[in-house]
Amino acid sequence: MSRRPVIAGNWKMHKLQSESAELANAVMKELKDIDKAALPEVVIAPVYTSLYAVNKALTDCGCGKVKMAAQNAFYETQGAFTGEVSVEMVKDAGAEYVIIGHSERRQYFGETDEMINKKAKKILELGLVPIICCGESLEQREAGVTDSHIASQIKAALDGLSAEDVAKSIIAYEPIWAIGTGKTCDSDEANRVIAMIRNVVKEVAGADSADKIRILYGGSVKPNTIVEQMSKSDIDGALVGGASLTADSFAQIVKGAM
Numbered sequence: 001m002s003r004r005p006v007i008a009g010n011w012k013m014h015k016l017q018s019e020s021a022e023l024a025n026a027v028m029k030e031l032k033d034i035d036k037a038a039l040p041e042v043v044i045a046p047v048y049t050s051l052y053a054v055n056k057a058l059t060d061c062g063c064g065k066v067k068m069a070a071q072n073a074f075y076e077t078q079g080a081f082t083g084e085v086s087v088e089m090v091k092d093a094g095a096e097y098v099i100i101g102h103s104e105r106r107q108y109f110g111e112t113d114e115m116i117n118k119k120a121k122k123i124l125e126l127g128l129v130p131i132i133c134c135g136e137s138l139e140q141r142e143a144g145v146t147d148s149h150i151a152s153q154i155k156a157a158l159d160g161l162s163a164e165d166v167a168k169s170i171i172a173y174e175p176i177w178a179i180g181t182g183k184t185c186d187s188d189e190a191n192r193v194i195a196m197i198r199n200v201v202k203e204v205a206g207a208d209s210a211d212k213i214r215i216l217y218g219g220s221v222k223p224n225t226i227v228e229q230m231s232k233s234d235i236d237g238a239l240v241g242g243a244s245l246t247a248d249s250f251a252q253i254v255k256g257a258m
């Protein structure tokens with residue numbers, strides 16, 4: 001089974017509207033000479049307040065080479081949830097993907113496996129693609145519980161989803177100790193964990209979904225790491241933080257995944 005690679009840029013809490021539109025335009029400019037069919041699926045995730053501006057930049061360009069994700073969304077449709085933004089709302093602003101369960105959201109904002117599961121269901125119900133993050137802390141890795149921890153995160157996130165919905169989803173394996181630290185996980189080890197995740201998907205949703213689901217690696221991905229990472233059997237792309245904040249390095253990562 002050949003899976004289309006995905007390179008997703010998580011801009012985290014960076015950039016005002018004009019800066020976000022500028023970066024989106026700069027990414028498209030970097031990719032302008034590449035045929036769309038040759039590219040991986042390229043996704044950028046600005047902050048909520050920049051969704052409209054980035055969507056406008058992507059739509060005005062009309063090249064269709066870059067898609068947009070929200071960095072989060074709430075599972076309720078509307079109501080008394082001060083400060084939250086629903087999946088309907090990010091869809092309305094042009095997002096086609098939503099990142100959920102990022103370790104920063106789990107750590108600083110109390111996002112639980114149960115919330116991530118509710119978000120995944122709502123995202124899929126509305127025809128968007130969830131990018132479901134999972135990963136172990138350094139303490140968990142050193143205690144030898146990496147695989148069991150990640151398997152339980154994945155089982156909880158996918159609970160109650162149809163095999164078809166699982167196949168459409170994207171998972172990002174992001175060891176917490178590799179995020180923003182410059183310490184990339186060894187590619188063979190990342191591939192081993194991702195193959196383990198694919199086995200968990202097979203267990204809960206069947207072989208076809210396990211073959212189709214894209215599983216990305218995230219954690220200090222850089223232009224000089226991506227080629228080796230993409231050469232591994234089970235790594236289908238990357239979720240990129242820091243290196244997605246400049247068009248040049250993000251585009252180099254995109255090209256390295258071709």
Ligand code: PEP
Nearest residue numbers: 179180218219220241242
């Ligand atoms: C991330 O934000 O998901 C991430 C992997 O960040 P970085 O690439 O900076 O480690």
